[in-house]
Amino acid sequence: MLPYARPEQRLLPAPTAESRAFWTGGEQGDLLIHRCRSCGHWFHPPAPVCFRCRSLDVGPEPASGRGRIAAFTVNRQPWIPAFPPPYLVAMVEIAEEPDVRLVSNVVDLPLEEAAVGLEVAVFFEQWDDIWIPLFRPVASGSAGSGR
């Protein structure tokens, strides 16, 4: 397995008032996920209200950055010329709240070793003023993970 190399291009988000924390928290090394200060639950995507208890007392908080693969796919189709396949797209459920899933890439993992339940940890890839959260296997669980 080759170590992960960043693609020439990623399609970058245009952060909104709600999503800016998520896309920029990586500058401080933080995975910022919205959390309700009334009921304590985390939720994603970010919104100005908690969809569970409807409290308006919500905001981004640093999550541990640990999670598990809830579902995954190896994309084989070239959609973006400067981001060639194959690459692993996964729904990562965060350790704090399994109902919260982040779609991301899991890298430094042989494609055939992707599995539901695999433990992963976040790292960030900077693109100008955007810090893209990506995941790689937690080292102990993945031989040859490169880290």
Added chain:
Amino acid sequence: MSRGGPFQGRAVLTGAGKSQVGRRLGRTGLELTIEASLRAIADAGLTPDDIDGVASYPGPGVPDRGFSGASVHELRGALGLRSRWYLSSMETAGQIGPAIEACMAVALGLADHVLVFRSVWESTAQATGGRASVLFGDGELPPHLEWTGPFGAVSAANWLAMPAQRYMHDHGLTREQLGWIALNARRNAALNPDAVYRTPLTMDEYLAARMISEPLCLYDCDVPCDGATAVIVSRREAATGLPRDPLTVESVGTGMFERATWDQRTDLTTMAAHDAAATLWERTTLRPADVDVAQLYDGMSFLTVMWLEALGFCDHGKVGPFVEGGERIALDGSLPLNTSGGQLSGGRLHGMGFLHEACVQLWQEGGDRQAGRPRVAAVAAGGGPVAGAMLLSRY
């Protein structure tokens, strides 16, 4: 006649029409829409002056080229329709949502005959510029791709491959079993002169096909096409004397119990389809066993899996054995499925093709692909956070 239901038998289907369907036809969306609409109106034994309502999905303002062939007002303007009620909508019960709203309109007496249409020209759009280049040409990511696009997950194939993978993991669905959705569609398409792909497809070919987004291969994805479909939804009393047996809209499935996302649903192996189906059955005394023919959305083969279990044709997680071998879902099986070839082989008419085909089957005009003499048809459209269903009968 009516068994009750949300419309008390007052909403019926009286005609259906389909335009030329194919790849890269080079015709405009409005031309195709007019062709399908005039055919549906004539099929119902009506004239354009009888049409006093119009409804369509998705309506204007959709940036994807080819996705919306004509808006309601474009068609109204083109045909000079005098409308007592009209609507277009995208935030509704799937691509057939406007047909459901038309049922509400006629049941309430707001209109007598509503023309409901859906038209696409995605094949020509892709051939003359490409969907991808339109989406990403300026590097700007549209808002609906904010959470997936940065990771190269820009297609519904990616978004649906993940729940498909999880369903296989949790419930043991195999690629061979999933393949029967595609093979069944192709063998029915072979009997449908309007279908896009009609050459036989074998399981070996399916299993050897190139992967798009694992576990979904090329044959798990529907085929973009140009074409339009239209149906006429009528107030039952206004349908008296029309040539066709009116088809009763027995129930509709319009529910959505969770947030409209592709990835945050509590159970990753269910979809909005399950909510829509639940509301469909709570509104009728008919049961899944009463259904004679099923037209279930297959924008991806896995979506038909979702609808089969959502609508209660088998238990949650048990779709694999249900479709395995393809006998149960064949034209002469206990639940003939996607009899026109669906979108996988018939062409991506985007939801409304299933409603059209349900009408064809109930009127027993399927020709070589006619599945016996069905009395009750289930129709479902949409995938992920998009879902709507209808239950039709001919008695």
